[in-house]
Amino acid sequence: MADNYFPSCSLLIVMANTDFSRYSQRFVQYFWDPIPSNNDPAKSPIWCLGQRYEARSSHGLLDIRSRPVYERPVNLSGSQESETSSVGVRSLYSAYEDSGPNSLVEKERGWPQDFLDDFETRIWLTYRSNFALIPRSEDVKAVANLSLAARFKTQLNNPPGFTSDTGWGCMIRSGQCVLANALLHLRLGRGILTAPAFR
Amino acid sequence: MEERRILSLFADDPKAPFSVQNFVKHGASACGKHPGEWFGPSATASCIKYLVSTSRRFTSLNAIEP
Numbered sequence: 001m002a003d004n005y006f007p008s009c010s011l012l013i014v015m016a017n018t019d020f021s022r023y024s025q026r027f028v029q030y031f032w033d034p035i036p037s038n039n040d041p042a043k044s045p046i047w048c049l050g051q052r053y054e055a056r057s058s059h060g061l062l063d064i065r066s067r068p069v070y071e072r073p074v075n076l077s078g079s080q081e082s083e084t085s086s087v088g089v090r091s092l093y094s095a096y097e098d099s100g101p102n103s104l105v106e107k108e109r110g111w112p113q114d115f116l117d118d119f120e121t122r123i124w125l126t127y128r129s130n131f132a133l134i135p136r137s138e139d140v141k142a143v144a145n146l147s148l149a150a151r152f153k154t155q156l157n158n159p160p161g162f163t164s165d166t167g168w169g170c171m172i173r174s175g176q177c178v179l180a181n182a183l184l185h186l187r188l189g190r191g192i193l194t195a196p197a198f199r
Numbered sequence: 200m201e202e203r204r205i206l207s208l209f210a211d212d213p214k215a216p217f218s219v220q221n222f223v224k225h226g227a228s229a230c231g232k233h234p235g236e237w238f239g240p241s242a243t244a245s246c247i248k249y250l251v252s253t254s255r256r257f258t259s260l261n262a263i264e265p
Contacts, residue, residue, distance in 0.1 A: 123202075123205070123206065123209075125209055128211050128219070131211035131212070131219065131220070132211065132212055132213055132220060134219075134220055134223050134234045135234065136233075136234055136235065137227065137233035137234055137235075139233060142233035142234075142235075142236070145232075145233055145236045146233075146235045146236060147235075147237065150235040150236075151235075153235075161234065162234055162235055165219055168235050168236065168237055169219060170237075171237060171238040171239065171240070171242075171243050172219055172222045172223070172226075172238050172243065172246075173219070174243065175222065175238070175243035175244070175246065175247055176209050176217060176219070176222070178247070179209075179217060179247050179251070180205060180206070180208075180209055180217075183205050183208075184202065184205055186260075187201050187205065188201055188202065193202060
């Protein structure tokens with residue numbers, strides 16, 4: 001009985017320890033969550049929020065110069081897990097590799113550059129740690145509704161609540177992404193944000 | 200920069216109008232979601248609608264919940 005529980009307990013201990021070292025995090029990411037590639041043999045068009053891109057060539061159907069381009073003065077991808085209580089915007093590449101986007105990587109992954117520009121302009125919010133405490137519910141029934149990992153985490157924690165939303169906040173973060181990108185669209189239009197250093 | 204201002208609205212801080220803390224707070228008070236509990240699309244939509252309607256900056260915005 002104990003043997004059955006041990007592997008899942010150690011997995012939960014790993015999940016509960018939200019402060020991964022960068023090395024082990026990359027290891028997990030490499031196997032569990034590799035950088036997505038465009039593996040479609042038919043090279044079908046790629047859509048990003050109503051905009052269509054051809055997968056075959058590096059330019060989309062629309063001349064990208066016809067779309068508004070805004071200067072993004074600062075690459076916000078610097079604020080990642082090490083930042084406390086903050087939101088970071090990651091580029092598709094800086095999340096996994098320290099090099100900025102370059103044409104060699106893109107060719108390997110199969111994503112056209114104009115699609116990447118559009119995609120990387122989108123605001124992306126994801127799990128964070130070390131934020132202001134969210135107290136646990138006082139309600140006894142609350143524990144029953146938690147996922148196993150979340151329940152385990154709250155029992156380990158001395159502060160009675162959550163300082164990380166890993167494992168339970170995904171729908172909240174998705175909702176934040178929907179709202180953030182809607183606001184971006186309303187305020188800045190459907191254009192592309194570029195960082196000058198990358199051009 | 201407008202993008203930075205938009206991002207700051209989503210900071211993980213109770214003072215930020217669209218923070219994870221505020222989503223959880225409204226989820227607990229109005230959607231029956233205790234902290235740590237998974238949200239579904241309906242609870243999330245309800246939170247977006249509520250937080251937009253109560254935010255002082257976006258009084259002219261209407262969030263429509265299906």
